Amino acid sequence: MSQNPLGVHALVFAGGTTPDEMSLIIDQTAAAGYDILELSLHDSPNLDVADARGKLEAAGLGIVCSRGLAFTADVSSDDAEVVARGARLLHDSLQITHDLGGTHFTGALYSALGKYGHALSSAGRANVVATLKDLAVDAQEKGMTLGLEICNRYETNVINTAADALRLADDIGHDNVVIHLDTYHMNIEEDDFSRPVRLVGDRLGYVHIGENHRGFLGSGHLDFASFFHALADIDYTGPVTFESFSSAVVSPTLSNDLAIWRNLWNDGPELARHALSFMTNQIATARAV
């Protein structure tokens, strides 16, 4: 048995979060055998929070919410109004996560999810720090944890490496802000798959497992053995969530934000079952050696 709660990203099953889509997502997440559903809040206007919470509880599933910001609501901006819109989006999203029964809110909470046309300014970074300090206090009062997901250079200019993320977390300075590593992004930015894990150590709070092309686990070239060995070495017992995207499941907004142009799979439930088995085996073998 895995010591880590295992999760799956909702976009494996459906592109949006209407009540019908949530029913499908929750049924398939539970049927595949996962402990946790990760829900991206890109479609939150269509989300019926109370309805979804009831279905999650009935299915016995934990919930983690994630999101990136937008260029019009971006806490890394120099423009106070844009920062304020980003901060409102974060506090609203934190509240939704709480109302769903979740304790973890993670993602690119510090910037838009997109290709920047300029480097991060020092004023922009100061806005990130100030906003996330406030959000951390809000989260603390709710008994919640914030994750800083490290994303690749095409999705943010704020933090691309574990070293960047630790510096940001240091400046935010709240213990309920943890580091979120994602193997897909690590492949583009890090030197290998073990040093970042050891560097982050006990500040690691959330993990995304994604293949280099974001398709079937094991069908690409990522060195998952090294990564899971490193997780075992630091005795990481937190959530491990599978993330994969294909043009077969489309979100009108998020698919373009993530540059999903190719069909890497058609059958989300089959993909999810395979990923659970893959991760369970990797975790078990890493702890056995």
Added chain:
Amino acid sequence: MSAGLPRFGVHAGLWGFDWTPDAAARTIGSAAAAGYDFIEIPAVDRSVHPPVDTRRALSANGLDAVVSLALSFDDDITSPDPAVAARGEHRLAEAVAFAAEIGATFVGGVVFSAMGRYLRLPTAADRDRSLAAVRRTATLAARDGITVGVEYVNRYESNLLNTAAQTARFVREIDQPNVVVHMDTFHASVEELSLGDAVRDAGPLLGYIHASESHRGRLGTGTIDWRRFADDLRAAGFAGPVTVETFSSAVVGTDAAVDIGLWRPLWEDPSAVAADSLQFLREQFTPVAVTA
């Protein structure tokens, strides 16, 4: 050139993108001093930078050259706007002309779409426009004995060609003998099942390689398995050319750094990185003798 090794080149961008006569001579001299067979030069505006200066510097250093370019949203041959598409095709023709004038026989790069962050899937018409324009460019290039390389890039830099399989299909549809698949290991590392699968998918159409680390830094410091890649290329009968591509925000300047999303410096000294990378690739591409 050592027997059995591919011809190795280096991207001029290691030393920055300035191409005044002095900068060009300095960069070409640095590439030659590092021991490369050839240099890859980004196509420049011929009215601003007379090609004769580049040609002279190449000749003085005994260095061969290839040319590369990447279209932008302002000159994108996939665009439904005829003026935008026409600007793109004109840029391709200008790159071919620049190559001919400096004595280069290869023009590669993102010649099939903008290099940029698309926000929608390509349409069939986008792809058809691209095919037609690259085909006309290839016909033009053939008159000067120039080969055109179609460099597929990762999902964040084009929505049209992200894999060797897609690119091989595209090149087959162009159906001109002087068009080849141009593979970049940085992009392939994001999109492919493995580098070996990409080499096999490109098959005999593979014509040009960018050797670029998984994070675009110094070769050997990332996750790419270079020895295995060299074996894959050897097994496919690919003899080169192979060009080192690595960029650092410490050198390239703000505009270029922003263009390719370089938000941190990956190294400081381009000439040291150029020399080290060549030595590294020579080692990695040298077959290991196996004795019974």
